[in-house]
Amino acid sequence: xxxxxxxxxxxxxxxxxxxxxxxxxxxxxxxxxxxxxxxxxxxxxxxxxxxxxxxxxxxxxxxxxxxxxxxxxxxxxxxxxxxxxxxxxxxxxxxxxxxxxxxxxxxxxxxxxxxxxxxxxxxxxxxxxxxxxxxxxxxxxxxxxxxxxxxxxxxxxxxxxxxxxxxxxxxxxxxxxxxxxxxxxxxxxxxxxxxxxxxxxxxxxxxxxxxxxxxxxxxxxxxxxxxxxxxxxxxxxxxxxxxxxxxxxxxxxxxxxxxxxxxxxxxxxxxxxxxxxxxxxxxxxxxxxxxxxxxxxxxxxxxxxxxxxxxxxxxxxxxxxxxxxxxxxxxxxxxxxxxxxxxxxxxxxxxxxxxxxxxxxxxxxxxxxxxxxxxxxxxxxxxxxxxxxxxxxxxxxxxxxxxxxxxxxxxxxxxxxxxxxxxxxxxxxxxxxxxxxxxxxxxxxxxxxxxxxxxxxxxxxxxxxxxxxxxxxxxxxxxxxxxxxxxxxxxxxxxxxxxxxxxxxxxxxxxxxxxxxx
Amino acid sequence: xxxxxxxxxxxxxxxxxxxxxxxxxxxxxxxxxxxxxxxxxxxxxxxxxxxxxxxxxxxxxxxxxxxxxxxxxxxxxxxxxxxxxxxxxxxxxxxxxxxxxxxxxxxxxxxxxxxxxxxxxxxxxxxxxxxxxxxxxxxxxxxxxxxxxxx
Numbered sequence: 001x002x003x004x005x006x007x008x009x010x011x012x013x014x015x016x017x018x019x020x021x022x023x024x025x026x027x028x029x030x031x032x033x034x035x036x037x038x039x040x041x042x043x044x045x046x047x048x049x050x051x052x053x054x055x056x057x058x059x060x061x062x063x064x065x066x067x068x069x070x071x072x073x074x075x076x077x078x079x080x081x082x083x084x085x086x087x088x089x090x091x092x093x094x095x096x097x098x099x100x101x102x103x104x105x106x107x108x109x110x111x112x113x114x115x116x117x118x119x120x121x122x123x124x125x126x127x128x129x130x131x132x133x134x135x136x137x138x139x140x141x142x143x144x145x146x147x148x149x150x151x152x153x154x155x156x157x158x159x160x161x162x163x164x165x166x167x168x169x170x171x172x173x174x175x176x177x178x179x180x181x182x183x184x185x186x187x188x189x190x191x192x193x194x195x196x197x198x199x200x201x202x203x204x205x206x207x208x209x210x211x212x213x214x215x216x217x218x219x220x221x222x223x224x225x226x227x228x229x230x231x232x233x234x235x236x237x238x239x240x241x242x243x244x245x246x247x248x249x250x251x252x253x254x255x256x257x258x259x260x261x262x263x264x265x266x267x268x269x270x271x272x273x274x275x276x277x278x279x280x281x282x283x284x285x286x287x288x289x290x291x292x293x294x295x296x297x298x299x300x301x302x303x304x305x306x307x308x309x310x311x312x313x314x315x316x317x318x319x320x321x322x323x324x325x326x327x328x329x330x331x332x333x334x335x336x337x338x339x340x341x342x343x344x345x346x347x348x349x350x351x352x353x354x355x356x357x358x359x360x361x362x363x364x365x366x367x368x369x370x371x372x373x374x375x376x377x378x379x380x381x382x383x384x385x386x387x388x389x390x391x392x393x394x395x396x397x398x399x400x401x402x403x404x405x406x407x408x409x410x411x412x413x414x415x416x417x418x419x420x421x422x423x424x425x426x427x428x429x430x431x432x433x434x435x436x437x438x439x440x441x442x443x444x445x446x447x448x449x450x451x452x453x454x455x456x457x458x459x460x461x462x463x464x465x466x467x468x469x470x471x472x473x474x475x476x477x478x479x480x481x482x483x484x485x486x487x488x489x490x491x492x493x494x495x496x497x498x499x500x501x502x503x504x505x506x507x508x509x510x511x512x513x514x515x516x517x518x
Numbered sequence: 519x520x521x522x523x524x525x526x527x528x529x530x531x532x533x534x535x536x537x538x539x540x541x542x543x544x545x546x547x548x549x550x551x552x553x554x555x556x557x558x559x560x561x562x563x564x565x566x567x568x569x570x571x572x573x574x575x576x577x578x579x580x581x582x583x584x585x586x587x588x589x590x591x592x593x594x595x596x597x598x599x600x601x602x603x604x605x606x607x608x609x610x611x612x613x614x615x616x617x618x619x620x621x622x623x624x625x626x627x628x629x630x631x632x633x634x635x636x637x638x639x640x641x642x643x644x645x646x647x648x649x650x651x652x653x654x655x656x657x658x659x660x661x662x663x664x665x666x667x668x669x
Binding site: 162164165167168171172174175178182184185186187189190192213216217218220221222223389390391392394395396398399400402403406407410412415416419423428430431432433445448449452453456457 | 523525526528529530532533536537540543547548549550551552553554555557558559561562565566568569572578579582583584585586587588590591594595598599601602605606610614617618621622625626628640643644647648651655659661662663664
């Protein structure tokens with residue numbers, strides 16, 4: 001407790017508060033630009049911390065991390081383009097809300113959810129780090145494989161309409177993840193004799209291409225802007241109190257999303273993108289009105305944004321205790337820790353406890369700082385985006401995406417891959433193969449492959465090697481969850497075919513109409 | 519524009535084509551490298567075949583709709599790829615200024631004829647936008663942008 005108080009006092013200085021403010025603002029700006037991820041924001045700003053004290057450097061990077069993860073929500077809501085991969089699920093309801101003229105409501109909701117998520121993540125990190133880290137250690141290759149499979153069962157519900165097409169898209173994504181050097185065998189695969197492909201398809205490149213380019217093409221073809229040209233900032237929507245009551249008045253969704261965010265965050269490799277997709281899926285599954293999701297339901301935005309901001313601090317659990325980055329940006333934080341002679345482990349919580357606790361608390365301060373910075377920044381970004389005519393918006397977004405894609409690896413080929421995937425994504429969408437399951441397959445493909453191949457290697461002498469995948473109790477539980485997840489996605493289809501879903505829908509509609517009359 | 523198309527069959531064929539493209543080069547790979555892709559490819563082929571069958575037995579959507587102007591869609595797709603190739607040839611800055619002007623002019627024509635005076639009025643905003651991003655990436659973020667033959 002003394003350590004915590006000392007850490008708090010070291011944090012409450014003008015210098016530290018200014019560092020957090022600048023860090024959050026820079027993170028917000030970089031995160032809101034499509035293609036510029038939290039990892040890139042941290043990598044770019046890392047050299048500026050070399051001259052700082054260890055605590056100040058960590059505070060700055062923690063604030064940038066928090067700001068950039070939240071910043072991804074801006075473009076996700078305003079132009080259907082996740083600024084960071086963590087905001088994929090925010091587009092599902094945020095963008096429809098923006099198109100209905102409720103952009104500010106979505107942005108304010110995302111801000112409050114991010115603040116709540118960020119603070120909850122810090123509390124989790126402070127209190128539950130050791131026991132949660134012990135649980136994460138129990139995840140071996142087979143368990144990681146099932147975690148990836150569990151994520152992929154989301155495909156069924158993410159793909160609108162057809163389970164088969166969703167699974168097909170997930171497989172396409174997983175195959176895209178196998179292009180390049182094999183993580184186990186070390187051979188190059190599916191490069192077709194073209195050496196630049198050895199680096200594989202970068203996730204961000206695919207993400208930008210599949211999410212941004214189809215939207216730009218639609219805007220261009222339709223000859224319209226992404227958002228209605230005016231009237232969306234109606235006075236009643238400016239009431240922060242009303243939006244806050246909507247979110248905190250029924251906190252079940254928020255609490256569930258934060259818990260999911262924390263649970264997924266401690267699993268190394270499963271970053272904010274998986275976190276927000278799982279939380280979104282569960283919010284929809286538990287909702288009384290799941291059909292409203294994807295059409296502009298604030299709960300969807302809250303689920304996604306709260307869970308991905310929980311992940312910022314939550315993914316530090318394995319990092320600070322085991323030295324395993326929970327998410328890619330954590331690797332940069334690890335680098336800073338090592339640079340200052342701080343080794344992850346129990347020493348961080350004893351010998352250098354003041355510094356570690358100061359860093360953790362600074363993330364809480366950064367989360368709180370999102371509220372003023374985000375709400376003011378949100379208005380500015382919203383104004384800029386809606387007042388820009390579509391014929392400026394299309395080339396502007398195209399330019400930023402080209403720049404962002406190129407800057408990732410200084411690769412000219414990446415820009416071409418981004419454009420090719422985006423163009424393919426536009427036409428695939430027409431036949432019912434959507435971008436989200438492809439991207440999810442791409443993310444989880446690597447995790448699934450490592451888990452699968454390592455398990456098969458360990459079971460090479462077994463008569464039935466595949467049985468090793470369900471040998472441990474934890475694997476069995478996870479495999480069971482996969483089956484339950486897949487079955488629950490099929491149940492609505494079965495209900496609909498048997499005619500029972502129509503009755504349920506009718507009853508819900510009738511209730512809603514009655515409430516409307518009152 | 520509405521096109522009559524059995525989307526299940528087309529999606530299945532797309533899956534089969536994708537699987538075929540990746541099935542052929544798999545023979546040269548070692549066991550450790552192919553074990554996972556092979557499993558996914560098998561599932562991909564099965565799903566594609568089921569979709570094709572479903573398309574015949576119980577088809578889903580039988581038409582697709584390209585909203586807006588297909589011609590504008592095609593021109594912008596070509597424009598994006600031309601922009602990409604021009605970056606390599608004449609550098610990022612020059613190609614972006616040309617592509618930005620061309621796209622803005624072409625897309626603004628939806629609202630009517632774009633006179634040169636209107637284009638000239640946009641010049642400061644376009645140049646400021648491109649210049650800001652160019653300098654930010656080049657000078658602040660130290661990204662080495664392609665300069666091409668002209669610079």
